[in-house]
Amino acid sequence: MSNSVLSAIADRRSIRAYKAQQITKEQLDALLAAAVQSPSARNAQPWHFSVVQNAALLGEINQEVSKNLDRDAGDIFHAAPTVLFLSCDPAGRWARLDCGIAAQNIALAAHSLGLGSVILGMPDAAFTGPRSEYFNKLLKFPEGHSFAVAIAVGFPAGTKEAHPVEPDRISYIS
Numbered sequence: 738m739s740n741s742v743l744s745a746i747a748d749r750r751s752i753r754a755y756k757a758q759q760i761t762k763e764q765l766d767a768l769l770a771a772a773v774q775s776p777s778a779r780n781a782q783p784w785h786f787s788v789v790q791n792a793a794l795l796g797e798i799n800q801e802v803s804k805n806l807d808r809d810a811g812d813i814f815h816a817a818p819t820v821l822f823l824s825c826d827p828a829g830r831w832a833r834l835d836c837g838i839a840a841q842n843i844a845l846a847a848h849s850l851g852l853g854s855v856i857l858g859m860p861d862a863a864f865t866g867p868r869s870e871y872f873n874k875l876l877k878f879p880e881g882h883s884f885a886v887a888i889a890v891g892f893p894a895g896t897k898e899a900h901p902v903e904p905d906r907i908s909y910i911s
């Protein structure tokens with residue numbers, strides 16, 4: 738079976754190389770529209786999206802990640818010109834899962850627009866370390882929110898193979 742949604746799901750890749758060119762405002766708006774149209778448990782819409790297009794600020798977060806991991810984490814944003822940080826109140830039973838679903842909506846929307854993306858857990862180390870308060874405020878996370886996940890977006894400067902699918906991850910119960 739094939740249609741545009743199935744093709745987007747099949748063809749999306751985690752992109753780890755980007756052109757310097759910034760995405761357009763229209764593209765960013767389309768990504769955010771896709772994000773807020775995500776389903777969420779009890780329609781709580783528990784997420785907040787912090788859009789960062791400032792390379793120096795991303796560099797500061799990257800440095801903090803390396804510091805808190807006690808190793809050079811490399812370029813955790815893969816030189817992407819735009820990174821969306823999703824935060825939520827972790828007390829919500831499904832809040833982080835809802836954020837994950839929103840991140841995938843963004844990834845598929847980005848792919849449909851000819852953009853690349855990669856979902857990122859690595860930034861977590863900046864938001865859970867000793868300066869978490871500072872970074873929460875810097876990214877304007879609402880009170881009580883903490884980092885859930887991030888997604889880097891930009892014009893792709895490379896691609897990759899589809900990930901190998903594990904054959905034993907589905908059971909049919911009869």
Ligand SMILES: Cc1cc2nc3c(=O)[nH]c(=O)nc-3n(C[C@H](O)[C@H](O)[C@H](O)COP(=O)(O)O)c2cc1C
Nearest residue numbers: 749750751752753855856857858859860886899900
């Ligand atoms: C919750 C989550 C966190 C991830 N964190 C990172 C990350 O910090 N850095 C990174 O390069 N890729 C990250 N990835 C991307 C995965 O490595 C990638 O999805 C996986 O290797 C499969 O490749 P594909 O997305 O191209 O199919 C993350 C993906 C998910 C879903």
